[in-house]
Amino acid sequence: MDLFLHLWIMIFIYSIFAMSLNLEMGYTGLFNFGHIAFFGIGAYTSALLTLHQIPFALAFVVALVASGFFGFLLSIPSLRLRGDYFGIATLGFGEILRMVFQNEVWLTKGPMGLPGIPKPILFSYRFATLPQYLLLTMGLTIVTFLILRIIIRSPLGRTLRGIREDEIVLMALGKNAFHFKIKSVVIGSVFAGLAGVLWTHYTTFISPGDFTLSETILVLLIVVLGGKGTEWGPLMGAFVLIFFQESLRFLKLPTEWGRYLAPLQQMIFGGLLIFLMIYRPEGLIREKGEGR
Amino acid sequence: MIETKGLSKSFGGIQALSNCTLSLKGHAITGLIGPNGSGKTTLFNLITGFLPPDSGEIYFKGKRIDGRLPHEVASAGIVRTFQLTRVLPKMTVLDNMLIACPRQTGETLSSLFFHSNTIRVEENQNRKRALELIEWVGLSHLKDQWAGNLSYGQQKLLELARALMANPTMILLDEPTAGINPIMIQTMMELILKMKEWGMIFFIIEHNMDVIIELCEWIFVLDNGEKIAEGKPKEIQQNPRVIEAYLGV
Ligand SMILES: Nc1ncnc2c1ncn2[C@@H]1O[C@H](COP(=O)(O)OP(=O)(O)O)[C@@H](O)[C@H]1O
Ligand SMILES: [Mg+2]
Numbered sequence: 001m002d003l004f005l006h007l008w009i010m011i012f013i014y015s016i017f018a019m020s021l022n023l024e025m026g027y028t029g030l031f032n033f034g035h036i037a038f039f040g041i042g043a044y045t046s047a048l049l050t051l052h053q054i055p056f057a058l059a060f061v062v063a064l065v066a067s068g069f070f071g072f073l074l075s076i077p078s079l080r081l082r083g084d085y086f087g088i089a090t091l092g093f094g095e096i097l098r099m100v101f102q103n104e105v106w107l108t109k110g111p112m113g114l115p116g117i118p119k120p121i122l123f124s125y126r127f128a129t130l131p132q133y134l135l136l137t138m139g140l141t142i143v144t145f146l147i148l149r150i151i152i153r154s155p156l157g158r159t160l161r162g163i164r165e166d167e168i169v170l171m172a173l174g175k176n177a178f179h180f181k182i183k184s185v186v187i188g189s190v191f192a193g194l195a196g197v198l199w200t201h202y203t204t205f206i207s208p209g210d211f212t213l214s215e216t217i218l219v220l221l222i223v224v225l226g227g228k229g230t231e232w233g234p235l236m237g238a239f240v241l242i243f244f245q246e247s248l249r250f251l252k253l254p255t256e257w258g259r260y261l262a263p264l265q266q267m268i269f270g271g272l273l274i275f276l277m278i279y280r281p282e283g284l285i286r287e288k289g290e291g292r
Numbered sequence: 293m294i295e296t297k298g299l300s301k302s303f304g305g306i307q308a309l310s311n312c313t314l315s316l317k318g319h320a321i322t323g324l325i326g327p328n329g330s331g332k333t334t335l336f337n338l339i340t341g342f343l344p345p346d347s348g349e350i351y352f353k354g355k356r357i358d359g360r361l362p363h364e365v366a367s368a369g370i371v372r373t374f375q376l377t378r379v380l381p382k383m384t385v386l387d388n389m390l391i392a393c394p395r396q397t398g399e400t401l402s403s404l405f406f407h408s409n410t411i412r413v414e415e416n417q418n419r420k421r422a423l424e425l426i427e428w429v430g431l432s433h434l435k436d437q438w439a440g441n442l443s444y445g446q447q448k449l450l451e452l453a454r455a456l457m458a459n460p461t462m463i464l465l466d467e468p469t470a471g472i473n474p475i476m477i478q479t480m481m482e483l484i485l486k487m488k489e490w491g492m493i494f495f496i497i498e499h500n501m502d503v504i505i506e507l508c509e510w511i512f513v514l515d516n517g518e519k520i521a522e523g524k525p526k527e528i529q530q531n532p533r534v535i536e537a538y539l540g541v
Binding site: 150151154155156158159161162165166168169170171172173174175176177180183187287 | 340342361362363366367371372373374378379380381382383387390391392393394396397398399400401404405411415454455458
């Protein structure tokens with residue numbers, strides 16, 4: 001039963017994380033390879049604040065604002081770059097941020113990590129048990145889904161998709177493409193931060209090793225597998241991949257296998273990502289429209 | 293409307309445009325002709341802010357616009373199309389049109405949550421107008437198709453309608469009839485003339501002489517990046533320099 005609840009909590013957290021990336025990658029066409037950074041900023045901000053006795057509600061808000069703010073800071077220089085270079089810049093940002101978590105020991109305790117992160121308390125209700133936490137993550141997943149859906153279906157969402165298709169056209173029609181891309185990254189970063197907050201108060205222990213490139217690859221894979229540029233794709237992808245990943249963890253495998261299992265899984269995920277990009281870029285769910 | 297003064301642009305060793313001075317005054321449809329590689333598209337790119345000029349000045353309605361960004365030029369009222377059509381392939385024909393509406397309330401994040409009624413009203417109006425224009429260019433039956441599925445000619449028509457949807461003062465068309473069949477060329481010309489009746493102003497790059505003669509009131513001729521002639525269509529046809537440039541004598 002606990003495993004089942006745990007599974008769903010993880011699926012929901014990664015759903016939020018993947019939905020946030022989907023806005024950038026699936027709808028705006030921005031391949032952000034450092035998305036984990038914003039998950040990390042949300043996680044560390046909320047962890048540090050609550051460890052310093054700041055109420056969760058406030059820490060939560062500050063964490064989201066911080067994630068969005070760093071999204072803004074990153075997007076200004078990197079969105080001036082074209083296409084692939086944005087990807088490289090974000091990749092760099094993700095790695096730099098992990099170094100910051102690792103080296104700014106005075107703040108983050110470095111590689112030692114932050115233990116004992118408290119469970120969230122909202123309106124004097126403590127989300128401590130698994131079912132309670134599941135409720136919280138599910139609620140916020142639904143909220144995220146609905147907010148992003150409003151955006152995606154709006155004229156704003158339409159303009160973002162237009163930028164994905166051909167930003168030159170949008171510029172010729174009078175749209176400030178740069179502006180819209182910043183918006184997309186900031187919104188994406190806020191929700192990545194939200195996923196980070198939920199995750200940090202769930203595991204109650206975080207360290208820089210949790211925010212590596214392989215996490216970005218996982219969330220990329222979730223979006224691509226599920227179907228980028230679709231409303232339900234990220235949830236589908238998260239369900240399939242997190243189910244797979246977390247189940248492996250709980251199989252009673254001989255401990256010496258562990259040494260091989262983690263790298264093997266990364267290889268499989270990386271390989272699967274490349275395979276999908278080439279042979280089924282539309283993923284499980286296909287974008288709406290009378291195409292092909 | 294548009295005025296350029298001593299406009300020059302080179303790419304590496306190639307002088308694509310040199311010291312180009314021209315003034316579009318009072319004509320509803322002005323043509324721009326010249327052999328391939330004579331700098332016509334480059335001139336459009338400079339006017340619309342997609343490329344910065346090396347030197348020279350550009351004015352629109354008396355205001356200087358060189359140095360402005362493409363979207364600023366477009367917002368100022370100059371909307372262009374592209375020599376090789378550029379539709380938004382994985383968006384429907386209708387969405388291709390709706391996206392062109394300038395200054396939509398629903399493009400700002402906060403309005404999505406606080407002004408949803410305004411957005412709904414605006415969207416309904418925009419959709420009505422978009423559908424009218426789609427029908428006008430004869431693409432109604434394709435309105436829910438991905439634009440990428442349209443034939444080349446249909447994409448050109450869509451691009452024209454989309455430019456109109458952006459509500460500009462002036463439209464720059466880069467070879468609107470290139471690569472489409474004679475029937476569609478006819479349609480295209482009729483649409484352009486209709487838009488002219490509605491008060492739209494055009495600057496058109498075109499190779500098809502019949503189209504140029506029929507549409508344009510005034511023509512500029514470029515050769516090797518230089519303006520070699522300007523005048524009424526009849527005059528241009530008889531201008532020895534123009535004949536020379538075209539025949540390559
Ligand atoms: N972006 C560019 N980079 C390099 N060379 C270019 C570029 N755009 C145009 N040119 C060159 O400038 C010259 C003029 O091109 P263009 O303006 O496209 O001519 P036209 O539209 O009259 O056929 C050509 O020699 C072309 O190769
Ligand atoms: Mg050209």
